[in-house]
Amino acid sequence: MAVALLLGIAAPAAHAGNAESFIRAKHEQLTTLVAKAKTKADESKLESAFDEVLDYDTLAKESLRDYWDQRSPAERAEFQDILTKLVRAAYRKSLKRIGNYEVEYRGGEKGAAGQIVRTVARNRQNAREEPVSIDYVVRESGGKWQVVDIVTEGSSLVSNYRSQFRRIIKKDGFSELLRRMKNKLEKGDVE
Structure with missing residues (x-):
């Protein structure tokens, strides 16, 4: 799966390895933190670890895409x-759910949106359960890797958000989108 063409591609192959190493290390760190998060200090460490991994700026811009420029800085x-x-x-909910899963790393490749690190999660307790493919799209900026999208079974987090957000904004407006998002957060209704 890793992209490897002589000369010019030797660097991207190493680049993919770095992206995979980043995902491996952060997955291990986050899984451990989620499992033992009991105190406010643990929760704070977990939040900081999420913030190191995820590029919220890109997630926000890409999930709104065309509507991003129409929003005020405050919005x-x-x-x-x-x-x-x-x-x-x-x-966090996803990491708790896959605690019983073994993650197999299948290398990486360069994609249009960044390096793609391919993984497959298998249930340790139920071998008959279908494995789940989870691809992490990561970019390096300022010497630091961050996840800009997560694709589960071919379904992009950013694309799903964009589709949902666009539908709500077109029908009910941006303020309604914010209201619904706040409501989901308050109810703990996250996916």
């Missing part, structure tokens, strides 16, 4: 704050 900040909290909560 953008409010949207990004709520989205950040929703994504943290959803990622």
